[in-house]
Every structure is written in C-alpha cells, then in structure tokens.
Amino acid sequence: MKEIKGRTAVVTGAGGGMGRSIALELAAEGANVAVVDIDKAAAEAVAAEIGAKGSRATAHAVDVSDLDAVWGLADEVYAEFGSVEILVNNAGVTLRPFRASWDTSYEDYEWVMKVNFWGVLNGHHVFVPRMRETPGEKHIVNTSSMASLISVAGHSAYSAAKSAVDGLSHAARGELATQGIGVSILHPGPVRTRIVTSERLRSEAERSEARGVKPWSDYVQQPGNPIVEGKAEEPVTDPDVAATPLEYITPNATGRLVVDAIKANKPHILTHPAPVAELQARFDAVLAGAPQPRQD
Template sequence: MRLSQGQVAVVTGAASGIGLAMARRFAAEGLKVVLADVEKAALHKAADQLAQDGARVFAQTVDVGDRDSVSELADAAYETFGAVHVLCNNAGVGSGAEGRMWEHEPNDWKWAFAVNVWGVFHGIQAFVPHMIASGEPGHVVNTSSGDGGIAPLPTASVYAVTKAAVVTMTESLYAHLKAEHARVGASVLFPGPHMLRTGLWESHRNRPERYAKERPRRTPYRSLDQWQAAMKDAGHEVAFTPVEEVAAFVVDGIRAGRFWLLPASEHSDRQIRARAQSMLDRANPSYLEKFILD
C-alpha cells in the first residue's frame, strides 16, 4: 500500500510506547492521525505534542475492551477526517496473574482477553467494513508478541495465550479480506527483536474495577527497571529495541504489503523452527523444558 499525505491512520494504545511511536511516524509521513487510549491525560499530552509538531490530530479516550467505546471511536474518526486508511490495533496489557495456571484468578484472564483479543476484534468490526466499502487502499496492523505469538511463554501464560490468539485472528482476517477481493491488507506485528520500553509493565494502573483482583498479590508488581536490574545482577545484560525502530518497521511493512511484520532474529527463528519441528515430529515440546521449574 502506498502511504501518502492526507491519508488517515488510527492507532490504539497511542498515548505511549509503540503506539505513540507509530502515530509520530505516520504523522511524519503526512498522514492525519487518530489517537486512542484509555489514559486520558497521557493521551491528550501526546496529541498536543503531535499537533505542536504540525500534525493533524484527533484524540479520543477509548476502552478497547468495550465494543461501544470502539464503535464511538470509529464514528468520531470518520466524522472528523472522513476516511480511515490504516488501522493499528495496538492496545495491550499484561495480566497480573501469579502462580500456576490453575491458580490464576478468572479476572486476570477476563481483563487480558478484553483488551488484547476482544480489543483487536472490536477494532476490526468497527473499522474494516468502512475501509472495504470505501474502495480505497487500506491496511490493518494487529500487534502480537513473540511471547505467545511465536512460541508459548509459560511463565506469562495469560499474556501469551492472548497474543497467540491475535496471530490466528489476523490470519483469518487476511483470508477473509482476500476472499472479498478487498483493497485492504493485514499484518501481524511482533515488536522487537529485543525488549521494549513500554508501559506494558505498569498496565495494572489502568485495570478496570470490573476486572479487579479478587485477592491481594503475593508479590508486588515489578517495573521494567526493577526487572532489568535483577537481570543485570544475575549476569544478563538486556538489549532494547527503540520504539521508533518498530514504528519504521511497521511503515515499511505496510508499504511492502507484508503479512508477517517479524524482525530478523536468531532467537525468534530458533523458536519457530523448534516448535514447527516438534509438531512435524509429533514429539513432546522439549523447547519448553527451560521453563520447567521445581
């Protein structure tokens, strides 16, 4: 898809991290940008900064887990700019789950699925019919993660399961768009190839009351800086990918019409091969043994 001045991009989870980096990059390409996020103050701060840099911006507070909230975003985006050409379903959260899977609180799963899975579907349902009907070129980017989207991460099973679901949802979307001969493409994004400095580690700050924890956590939440320090103390240096590089990768992928927005990584390639080989061999998943703890 050719990106050109005057087109419109919608980004959820746009107040910080990858979402804000994508919005900035789209604006730099001359696109009008619609920013959506559940954090009202951070959202409007981001929108003001983009506007000061000369971008045409519209911002709306949205809970992507609420279908009506996303539908209202679509209505406002079309009323404001008259079209949508790029949709980035990027909003995501962790879960706060502790312990073994059978010990998890149901609300940990409900909240993570509401945002990470239902949020993507709500975006597709609210925007894609309009994008198809316009007859103009368009593209949908759904944000997954290597932690689940490529290979399971048993130590964060709730998050991993939701991100695996995003991959299958996007594959299905791609097939449906092709069946409709639509001029709308689809991609699944695996941000990386290294760790990212985003607000995902503190996503519990926006946890809705309807998905509140049912019992106190056994351990306090750990910030990214605290985790990085613990890794360093254990002798492991953590590499980070700037979010601006992820945004540039997304723009290049949209232009090229690539489905798999998967940066080159020996680590990811090993995971993909190991999992595929295990399935082809009908063998037990030995690649998960490193996660088996006493």
C-alpha cells in the same frame, strides 16, 4: 500500501510506547492520525506533539474492550476525517508478576482477553465494513507478541490472548486480500513501555499485589531470561535497536518498522531478531505430530 500521505490512521494504545512511536511515524509520512488511548491526557499529549509538527491529529479517550465506545470512536473519526485507511489495533495489557497458569485467576484471563483480543476484535468489527467501502489501498496492523510464536512459561493469559490475535489476523489477511486491505501482525519482543504497569487500570482489590499472587519464579528459576523474570520494570538504559531476541529496547524504532511493513504489506513485523532456534523447534514439533508415511 504505496502512499500514506493524505490517508487517515487510527492508532489505539497511542498515548505512549509503541503506539506513540507508530502514530508519530505515520504522521511524519503525512497521514492524519486519530490518537486513541484509555488515558485521555496521554492521548492529548501525543496529538499535540503531532500537531506541533504540522500534521493533523485528534485525541480520543477510549477503552477498546468496550464495543460501544469503539463504535463511538469510529463515528468521531469519520466525522472528522471522512475515511480511515489505516487501522492499528495496538492497545494491550499484561500481568505482573509472571504466574503459573493454575495460579492465574479466571478474572485475570478475562481482563487480559477483553483488552488484548476483544479490543482487537472490536476494532476489526467496527472499522472493517467501512474500510471496505473506501476506495484505494487500506491496511490493518494488529499487535500480537513474540509470546505467540514461542513458549513463555508463566505468561499463559497474555500468550493465549496474543495467539488469538494471530488466528484472527491470519484469517482476516486471507479474506481481505480480495478487498484491497492488507493485514500485518506486529510481534514485539522485550520493548520497555508502561504495559508492565497495566494493572493500574484495575481496581485495587483486583491487582496482583493486593491478592498476593505467587510468582512463577517461585516454581522454577530461569536466570538470564528477562521475559520470564519480568525485568522490564528495572530502570536501565536501552538501545533503540535490539542485537538479540531478548534485549530490551526503547519503542522508538517501532513506528518505522510498522510503516515499512504497511508499505510492503508484510504479514509479520518483528521488533527483534527472530528467535530462530525456538521457532525451528516449534515448527519441527508440529511436523513431527503429523502421521508418518506408511511403510508397506
């Protein structure tokens, strides 16, 4: 997409963190922005922030796992702006503490999948047909995770949901390439956002702390790995740009990375330096699983 100015963007999970950064950057490029978040006050605050800088923005309180609510969102946005050229399916949740797959309840899996995968699918299902009817270039960004590219022990529900986002996005990119719509997958590494407090959105009885979930670290300690240890909840000062794959950063630079990827139609967006050794090991294991040439 060569020109963002004058286009309309829908950004979910935009009440804070990476979503806020993406919404602000798109607005700075001249886009109208529908700021979507389950937290109405947070969405309104970001919309006001955009408006104060001279751009048009609307706030929408939506649970993306609710298909009817997403249909209602689309109706509101199209009534206000007339079109949507950029869709950022960014809303997501996670579980703390990290836990073994066998200690992750069915309800845990269901909750994480409903938001992280079905939330993306709902946005895709509702907006893509209308986007296809809109002339000109369009683009979709689906937020996945570095956890879909490398193995993260103790993070099975999140990794499964984000891997499903990858599968949907790869297929959609191939399909929509003929429809004038690009698709990018955002793979954040450790970005310090309020996602680590996601379970505030569950009933008190469903929250991990109320159920006494056994942490993955009780099974195996992996010192030095902040993803496994869940150190995102520790108050520290973080840079905007990561020097290593596992360094925690602020979400401030994410918006610029996403806007640049939209303009270049990049299939993947990483917030951190690539974990090359882990990626290579996974790729090598895939190749090693193929039948070997017969030695006749």
